[in-house]
Amino acid sequence: MDYQIVPGRGIVSETGNNLRLQYISQQGLKLSLIPQTHILPEQIRNNIESFVGSVEIPLGLVGPLLYNNAGKAEYVHALAGTLEGALIASMNRGAKAISQCGGFSASVIHQKMVRTPMFIFESLSESIVFKQWVEENYQKIKNKAEEYSNHAKLTDILPYVIGKSVHLKFVYTTGDATGQNMTTTCTWHAILWIQKHFEQEKKIDITHFVVEGNGASDKKVSGFSINHGRGIHVVAECNLSEEVINKTLRTTSKDIVRCFNQSQAMSRIDGMVGYNINVANAIAAIFVATGQDLGSIHESSCGILNVEKTDEGLYLSLNLPTLVIGTIGGGTNMPRQKEALDLMDCYGSGNLSR
Template sequence: MSVPDSTHRETVTEIPTSWVGPIRITGSSVSGEISVPLATYETPLWPSVGRGARVSRAVEGGIRTVVTGERMTRSVLFTARGAVSAQIASQTIEERFGELQEVVSAGSRHAKLLEAHPEIVGNLLFVRFAFTTGDASGHNMVTNAADALMERILSWGLEIEYGSISGNFCSDKKATAVNGILGRGRSVVAEILIPHELVASGLRTDAQRVVDLVVRKNLVGSTIAGALRSANAHYANMLLGFYLATGQDAANIVEGSQGITYA
């Protein structure tokens, strides 16, 4: 009987990469003209994004951006004797929230506890903790913090037991309504006001047609498809290209695909 060779072999998968831009951006984190790397096998993406970049450079201020939220989440799971015990535990967590903030701060220089959002299903208590994590995405950081929080909560003598360090209410790398509503990672709004003459010369259409297409395709089309907090053409294309080019966790594109285009 042959045994597969289990020796670790490191190799490299090459993905075509191109710098696109510069893109004119005005925001609190970045202001000015910057180029971005996009790694993709769908190489027509480069000139497509490049056209938008040209339009941004022709508009005063370019694309204006604002970060509306920044957090990383981890939802823990407790099992209780019943719904009453779960509710008592939920209320206790809310009442002693300051103590939990101190637990997180004592264990990490960067993680800060922002909020705890509980949900009860039968005898199951889910608690979705949200943290700031500095410049890191913070997946491991919040897991360590959640572990310390569970230990402290279980020490309070409530009628609950350990269920799981992650109860999938976080929700990590899955398209969910809770991430779109409460936020996970960075939430950003980007807007641009394009003059009529530039819409005609740079995009070869007019403003009314753009608005009509956004309503009919992005808003109505996405609604009948049952999209989860998503009404856009293809945010995922650009974000995934950027993630791959910069060494990010590409699976986060699931959440990165969520967003609304409005005109």
């Protein structure tokens, strides 16, 4: 059977859209609502291929939430996209309780993005020679990688030798961008330089190499990312009074701690990675609204929640060690997604830590 080519697959334009919609109709298929979109092809030329329309996801308003930022208290609002009933109501209940108790504070521990190219050799001895050569030439590799971005800065290369293969963890900071694409470009040019100069100097052939050997845990949960960082590592904290826990959350601090501790024991038996009370719901909803990479929702949702009983009620802290987000680039440049970021005063350069 001949494989049919969808017309205009590489063309994101009104003409290309019409050709694809005609093709769909010729297949006996029907799209009537999806092509009715406010999105103009020129707005998303670098964001999608084979564009035919869009679906709408309703956005709910979350807030006000009292945020204590560098000694300044302010109320913030956010938009969250979801089709899950009660999610926005739950988020707003939490925002109310936190605000009634003085708000929350947060600190960014670090921002990183990782790419891990893999190099294959004929023997372990060749792998060892390569590892040592990379360590000796770190500054030259760094200079080459940073030639291809105004934002990406290479801070480390961590070599891992596994038999005949060597995996190099290129660790970058990437400013206010998520940095997944820019670090791929930087790393690709760096490994081309590595191949040329290593083979010339050591007279050893690299059998094969790839720009990503899965060591970056890209869009995956891993112990390395949690312990060493991928994306933003942020920690937030708040205190809840017994009165607010009773009236707003309609429970008690004693019951929360009892259930939290017992369920945490079960999570250890299951080998759960990242114990929290479903932060993925909120993160996914905000990712949708603000143009983030939806493929990174699950790794970004690897939160570690801590709950402590205090004389006044509860102290809570939440670690998000792998929050893969950006305030520039990618989907954040779309008009409505940009507006959602602007609502939080988060769009643009210099706002990633916020």
